[in-house]
Amino acid sequence: MGNKVLMKGNEALAEAAIRAGCKHFFGYPITPQTEVSAYMAKKMPKIGGVFLQAESEVAAINMVYGAGGAGxxxxxxxxxxxxxxxxxxxxxxxxxxxxxxxxxxxxxxxxLGGIQPAQSDYYQAVKGGGHGDYHLVVLAPSSIQEMVDLTADAFDIGDKYRCPVMIMGDGMLGQMMEPVEFKDTDTASLPEKDWATTGTDMKRKKNIINSLFIEPKDLEDLVLARQKKYDEIEANEVRYETEDIEDADIILVAYGTTARIAKTAMSKAKAKGLKVGIIRPITLWPFPYEAFEKALADGKKKTFLAVEMSMGQMVDDVKIAVNGRADVDFFGRTGGIVPTPNEILNKIEEIAGGDK
Amino acid sequence: MEKVFTRPHALTDVPLHYCPGCPHGIVHRLVAEVIDELGIEGSTIGVAPVGCSVFAYNYFECDMQEAAHGRAPAVATGIKRVHPDKVVFTYQGDGDLAAIGTAETVHAAARGENITTIFINNAIYGMTGGQMAPTTLLGQVTQTTPYGRDQGRNGNPIRVSEMLATLDGPSYIERVTVDTIPHIKAAKKAIKKAFENQIAGKGFSLIEVVSTCPTNWGMSPTEAFDWMRDNMLPHYPLGVYKDIDAKEEK
Amino acid sequence: MTFETIFAGFGGQGILFAGKSIAYAGMIENKNVSHLPSYGPEMRGGTCNCHVIVSDEPVASPIIVEPTALVAMNAPSFDKFEGQLVPGGKAIIDSTLISRDAERTDIDVYKVPATDMANKMGLPKLANMILVGKLVKETGMFTFEELKGAVTKLVPASKPELLENNLKTLEAGYNYEG
Structure with a gap:
């Protein structure tokens, strides 16, 4: 079994963060992520770190801003x-x-919605939930091991590009236990944080962490510079997984929890002789357009079926990726209902039947 | 020739954007003098608010972060928890600290967060052109209380120092003003003590500076100070509202 | 092989731990495993269940739709999940708390008076492990030694008595012939 341990997603993620050198956590209680906070509350004092339960979500994220700005x-x-x-x-x-x-x-x-798994925050995460020209790098794990691996990556990506990174899971991934292995992290290649507010020590010019630029030209220059950074992230950080996309008539597109259920549906469809593949975006932003180019390379007629726990939010990006070169269809459940493999299979068969 | 008066090192050499007669300049200077005198410029990190003093990050020579409206105490908390050995202060106005940021203020104080807060109370939103603030007096005319602040319609002004003094967390809370030389000296003493308290690890300190806004009050600077003395000081009396050292002396 | 087991009962019966012991044993034996609990208000004194998959293949969906086995510790759980079992599936039920017979004839039902047995052993909180013992015996998921090894690692070393009791009840269930 190697060094595997059986852990709940939320706790594995918290442990991975600590191992990645995260010594400061600011949060506010909410289901279904409470185990992350509880784990941090227990572990941080033992490693000389800080766990602080903030008075609000607003305060918590601003504490993060302060601490992140401070390096x-x-x-x-x-x-x-x-x-x-x-x-x-x-x-x-x-x-x-x-x-x-x-x-x-x-x-x-x-x-207030519900507390069961959903993916209906895709637009908010990927299209910018806050104001202004910006992106979050959004990572979508679909197993506990991936939650662990992507948490470590998230800190590295954040430090490398100086940007906020979001990990989007759901209640199911948070609560589920799977074996995980923690890998050693190496941050040696990351740039030094010479921009942080650490105190000048009277040895350097002062650092300012700020988002106010009252002169339009200054602000535009800055946004353009940041856009270059986003271009770089799009070039370097796209992650996805594909399975059997060559030769498939129907290609499922699903991320996170839904991708696992879609894979079960895919096996069932294959058992019935259907040619089905899957694209699983791991980065939701940057979206893995490249995977679609590979799938479309043979020029054959095919259908992309987006499967989501939402009313169809990622399907917009699938349409952009496909850009009219193939059919795009959608199947989703929402409100905390997790789709069953058979529901997805029915949709696959409906699409396959329509072709005949 | 001996130089007897100069710009504090902790104050940057750039023109302040404040209106003529605005006391922000005086308070900035006092904070900078205290930083100089304590020799903490290299180990101090300031947090600027949203409001007239939004550009404070340009005026202090130490490292600075600019916070979202009302969030300075949360941002300062984040910084202080990363660098507990550094000196962290916020500089906030009344709208920032006592309206949109009330929760952050109260909870930083309640936690006894080891930071120093300089709170400028001039009873109005200056930067946006003179709207009602949480500290606007009853009867006071502003852009959004054109017939005077009415208790039934607009609610009552908040006495921040008194309110926070009810909490166990703060180590030191004093209300000062900067209208006269003796008051300016007293204000500086209070600000210095608030920074010293932090260095000594005593926890949250807040200095409320009763101030003026000649521009939005529609007065000359001297008229504004007169109005402040006649109207604000009776409602916001100067004095020490909390001092854990004083208790120890008893 | 893929074993898909649903453990279900009341909150407080040790449903999640029962599931965890199987997932843990699977992990030690280098299988792919997943353990998915129900969560939320459901957990507040009501029914509780978890889905545990042990497989030679990577686990795709961790949600079990057609369980190959069911461990039911109360009547509502048996009512809810009996119909979902695959034909030939195995239902391990606590017959102290579930009085009715199975409605289906295409499944194997093993009635174990686990609560009674545990009470008699003076270990009323370990009825769950009696059923786990029986589950492993009837499905052949693991050998008894493998199961014992897993539970030994799972129970904190600081609680030797608890471990001893867990192993006793496991064995009682494993050897129970109703």
Missing amino acids: ARVMTSSSSPGISLKQEGISYIAGADVPCVIINIVRGGPG
Whole structure:
């Protein structure tokens, strides 16, 4: 079994953050992410770190802004309604180029919604939930091991590009236990944080962490510079997984929890002789357009079926990726209902039947 | 020739954007003098608010972060928890600290967060052109209380120092003003003590500076100070509202 | 092989730990495993369940739709999940708390008076492990030694008495012939 341990997603993620050098956590209680906070509350004092239960989600994200600006590896964790409250802070963090990691263990919405798994925060995460020209790097794990691996990556990506990174899970990934292995992290290649507010020590010019630029030209220059950074992220950080996309008539597109269920549906469809493949985006932003280019390379007629726990939010990006070169269809459940493999199979068969 | 008066080192050499007669300049200077005298410029990190003093990050020579409206105490908390050995202060106005940021203020104070807060109370939103603040007096005319602040319609002004003094967290809370030389000296003493308290690890300190806004009050600077003395000081009396050292001496 | 087991009962019966012991044993034996609990208000004194998959293949969906086995510790759980079992599936039920017979004839039902047995052993909180013992015996998921090894690692070393009791009840269930 190697060094594997059986851990709950939320706890594995918290442990991975600590191992990645995160010594500061600011959060506010909300289901279904509470184990992240509870784990941090228990572990941080033992490693000389800081766990602080803030008075609000708003305060928590602003503490993250302060700590990230001061040079720390810092994280906060919440679930959908709480993430809505954090959007102000996220926009400031992006606008001040402060690295941090934000966990969203997504639940059903809108409003108070429910507490069961959902993916209906896709637009908010990927299209910018806060104001202004900015992106979050959004990572979508689909197993506990991936939650662990991507948490470590999230801190590295944040530090490398000086940007906020979001990990989007859901209640199911948060609560589920799977074996995980923690790998050693190496941050030696990352740039030094010479921009952080650590005190000048009277040895350097002062650092300012700020998102206010009152002169339009200054602000435009800055946004353009940040756009270059986003271009770089799009070039370097796209992650996805594909399975059997060559030769498939129907290609499922699903991420996170839904991708696992879609894979079960895919096996069932294959057992019935259907040619089905899957694209699983791991980065939701930057979206893995490249995977679609590979799938479309043979020029054959095919259908992309987006499967989501929402009313169809990622399907917009699938359409952009496909750009009219193939059919795009959608199947989704929402409100905290997890689709069953058979429901997805029915949809696959419906599409396959329509072709005949 | 001996130089007897100069700009404090902790104050940057740039023109302040404040209106003529605005006391922000005086308070900035006092904070900078205290930073100089304590020799903490290299180990101090300031947090600027949203409001007239939004550009404070340009005026202090130490590292600075600019916070979202009302969030300075949360941002300062984040910084202080990363650098507990550094000196962290916020500089906030009344709208920032006592309206949109009330929760952050109260909870930083309640936690006894080891930071120093300089709170400028001039009873109005200056930067946006003179709207009602949480500290606007009853009867006071502003852009959004054109017939005077009415208790039934607009609610009552908040006495921040008194309110926070009810909490166990703060170590030191004093209300000062800067209208006369003796008052300016007293204000500086209070600000210095608030920074010293932090260095000594005593926890949250807040200095409320009763101030003026000649521009939005529609007065000359001297008229504004007169109005402040006649109207604000009776409602916001100067004095020490909390001092854990004083208790120890008893 | 893929074993898909649903553990269900009241909150407080040790449903999640029962599931965890199987997932843990699977992990030690280098299988792919997943353990998915129900969560939320459901957990507040009501029914509680968890889905545990042990497989030679990577686990795709961790949600079990057609369980190959069911461990039911109260009547509502048996009512809810009996119909979902695959034909030939195995239902391990606590017959102290579930009085009715199975409605289906295409499944194997093993009635174990686990609560009674545990009470008699003076270990009323470990009825769950009696059923785990029986589950492993009837499915052949693991050998008894493998199961014992897993539970030994799972129970904190600081609680030797608890471990001893867990192993006693496991064995009682494993050897129970109703």
